[in-house]
Amino acid sequence: MPTPDFVLSLREKIGHEQLWLTGVTAVVLRAASGQDARADVPGSVADVLLVRRSDNGAWTPVTGIIDPGEEPAVAGAREVLEEADVVAEPVSLAWVHTLPEVVYDNGDRTLYLDLCFLFRYVSGEPFPADGENTEAAWFPLDALPVMSTEMRARIDAAVAGEAAARFEF
Numbered sequence: 001m002p003t004p005d006f007v008l009s010l011r012e013k014i015g016h017e018q019l020w021l022t023g024v025t026a027v028v029l030r031a032a033s034g035q036d037a038r039a040d041v042p043g044s045v046a047d048v049l050l051v052r053r054s055d056n057g058a059w060t061p062v063t064g065i066i067d068p069g070e071e072p073a074v075a076g077a078r079e080v081l082e083e084a085d086v087v088a089e090p091v092s093l094a095w096v097h098t099l100p101e102v103v104y105d106n107g108d109r110t111l112y113l114d115l116c117f118l119f120r121y122v123s124g125e126p127f128p129a130d131g132e133n134t135e136a137a138w139f140p141l142d143a144l145p146v147m148s149t150e151m152r153a154r155i156d157a158a159v160a161g162e163a164a165a166r167f168e169f
Contacts, residue, residue: 002132006068016107023099023112026062026076027158028088030121032140047138048155049126050145051083054134059145061154063114072115084136086124094118095157095166099150118158 003011010019028049050059064079066072073090080088095116102110126136139145141159144152157166 004065004067007065011108016109018101018109018111020111020113022066022072023114024064024066024072024076024079025114025116025154025158026080026088026119027094027116027155028062028080028084028086028119028121029141029159030138046159047140048144048159049080049084049086049088049121050137050139050147051126051128051133052135054128054132057134058151059147060151061158066115073117076115076117076119080119081124082130083128083132084124085127085129086136087122088119089122091118091120093165094160094162095154097166097168114154116154116157 007019007021029046030049032047049062051062052059062076062080062083064075064083066075070078072093076090077088080086093115095114097114097116099112099114102112104110126138128134128136141155144155160166
């Protein structure tokens with residue numbers, strides 16, 4: 001995954017010290033083939049957009065780092081377009097939580113605040129558009145590929161149809 005320029009600039013100053021970043025997860029839904037579904041209607045029959053990461057081969061919703069000054073929902077839509085060549089619009093914020101510390105192979109330490117959004121599909125055919133992923137595809141919600149418990153929890157939060165975002169305390 002390419003490291004954003006603003007992170008590289010910060011790393012020049014702080015080295016491998018822990019860096020606090022805000023990330024976004026975009027859970028994009030579309031109507032399942034032959035079905036009438038809406039991303040904002042709980043229980044609708046839907047497919048979810050997933051990408052297979054090039055760094056570890058894991059299937060995940062689209063994720064990314066929010067640029068300084070960028071609105072989180074805008075970042076989610078940007079990441080979906082950049083990574084999967086799909087246009088999507090935000091529906092709701094589903095979950096706000098902090099991830100465990102990540103220590104990268106080079107020793108960089110990072111904590112992420114993840115903002116998980118539900119998005120509605122607008123247009124485009126999934127394609128691994130930017131090299132961060134090797135595949136991009138739609139999967140029925142009831143037939144997801146093997147993925148981490150964390151990524152499954154993000155999808156579950158986004159499709160739960162709760163009136164307010166989940167948060168940890």
